[in-house]
Amino acid sequence: MDLGIAGKRALVCASSKGLGLGCAQALAEAGVNLVMNARGKEALELAAEGIRTKYGVDVATVAADITTEDGRSAVLEAAASVDILVTNAGGPPPGMWTDWERDDFIAALDANMLAPIALIKALVPGMIDKGWGRVVNITSQSVKAPIAVLGLSNSARAGLTGYVAGTARQVAPHGVTINNMLPGIHATDRAVSLDTGVSQQQGITLDEARQQREATIPARRYGTAEEFGAMCAFLCSQRAGFIVGQNILLDGGAVNATL
Ligand code: NAP
Numbered sequence: 001m002d003l004g005i006a007g008k009r010a011l012v013c014a015s016s017k018g019l020g021l022g023c024a025q026a027l028a029e030a031g032v033n034l035v036m037n038a039r040g041k042e043a044l045e046l047a048a049e050g051i052r053t054k055y056g057v058d059v060a061t062v063a064a065d066i067t068t069e070d071g072r073s074a075v076l077e078a079a080a081s082v083d084i085l086v087t088n089a090g091g092p093p094p095g096m097w098t099d100w101e102r103d104d105f106i107a108a109l110d111a112n113m114l115a116p117i118a119l120i121k122a123l124v125p126g127m128i129d130k131g132w133g134r135v136v137n138i139t140s141q142s143v144k145a146p147i148a149v150l151g152l153s154n155s156a157r158a159g160l161t162g163y164v165a166g167t168a169r170q171v172a173p174h175g176v177t178i179n180n181m182l183p184g185i186h187a188t189d190r191a192v193s194l195d196t197g198v199s200q201q202q203g204i205t206l207d208e209a210r211q212q213r214e215a216t217i218p219a220r221r222y223g224t225a226e227e228f229g230a231m232c233a234f235l236c237s238q239r240a241g242f243i244v245g246q247n248i249l250l251d252g253g254a255v256n257a258t259l
Contacts, residue, residue: 004238006031010084011075011123013037013066013115016044018188019138020088022225026233027084028055035060035079039071067111072118081126084236087116088138091190092152094197100152108152112139113159120178124171133176134236137164141184143247145255161247168245177244179235184251185213187222219252 009032012024016038024036028051036051038044041063048059062078064071066089079085092108116137127133139157141147146154161180168178185191192206199209214220228250234240235248249255 001239003030003233003236005084005233005236007033008083009033009035009079009081010086010236011035011037011079011082011119012086012088013075013119014088014090014138015086016040016047018190019183019186019225019228020086021047022227022229023086023088023136023138023232024229025051025055025226026229027086027236028057028059030233030237031055031057032084032233032236033058035062035075035082037062037064037066037075039063039065066119067107067115069118072115072122076119076122079123081130082123083127083130083132084134084136085119085123086136086138086232086236087119089115091140092150092156094149094194095151096149097151104152105155108156109159112153112156113163116160117163120167124176124178127176128171128174131175133171133174134240135176135178136232136235137178137180139180139182139247141182141249141251141255143180143182144249144257165245172244175241177235177241179240179243179245180247181228181232181235182247182249182251183223183228184249184254185217185222186228186250187224191222217252217254221252223250223252 010027014020015024015036048061052059062075064074089111142154143157143161195209199206
């Protein structure tokens with residue numbers, strides 16, 4: 001299927017590894033030129049070079065923390081007037097509801113709610129001027145079904161979801177769509193770090209922790225960054241112009257709900 005976006009430009013945040021990298025690769029495969037971002041320069045350059053070599057698109061890189069104002073300024077300087085925005089950042093740490101103080105919530109809100117909102121506010125006006133744009137926010141299945149130990153994530157991502165629900169309807173008349181992708185468990189560094197926590201807590205091996213979690217997923221496996229990226233590229237495509245303000249779950253059936 002021709003996605004019809006060859007030659008467009010995208011900012012993909014937090015994209016040196018994992019789900020962000022999957023999105024960057026799938027957009028590049030569709031012929032989209034990229035601005036890629038992550039904090040660590042080495043992994044970012046490696047990922048960018050891999051994409052340039054494989055797909056022949058232009059890739060600019062900005063090593064910066066997307067959750068800070070300074071980091072965003074640097075990224076936005078390189079990404080002015082992009083057609084496509086994919087927001088992403090690391091997830092907050094797990095814990096108990098009693099663990100979190102105001103500063104912990106502020107950090108989670110900065111990373112997983114206010115950073116994407118600031119990027120949307122900075123870049124969507126340019127998309128509206130052109131009469132075309134796509135925004136995809138990487139959130140979490142925890143928006144639909146809470147993950148108790150990820151209370152900071154549950155809270156911040158729910159806030160972003162509420163903002164997007166209204167905003168998506170305000171920008172849709174201008175040819176701009178905003179949607180959220182909700183990953184269930186995917187085989188990335190983030191999953192390894194959560195499995196490591198479980199293995200230490202329960203005194204089991206990392207493999208056992210993974211098998212235990214895989215057994216809770218109807219698909220009986222973790223998702224891949226490639227599958228995730230393919231959905232992102234579709235949502236950013238010409239074909240997806242009528243998909244507005246949706247929360248697309250990619251979880252192998254883990255959330256047990258009819259709708
Ligand atoms: P990952 O494999 O750990 O990759 C995270 C990527 O984001 C890396 O490239 C990392 O590079 C970059 N990054 C992290 N913090 C950043 C920041 N402040 N500024 C710029 N770049 C940053 O994580 P992932 O599994 O792809 O997860 C991506 C998002 O999806 C997270 O918010 C996660 O909570 C959420 N999620 C993941 C899963 C899953 O199963 N994987 C499930 C639900 C939700 P640097 O460290 O060099 O910055």
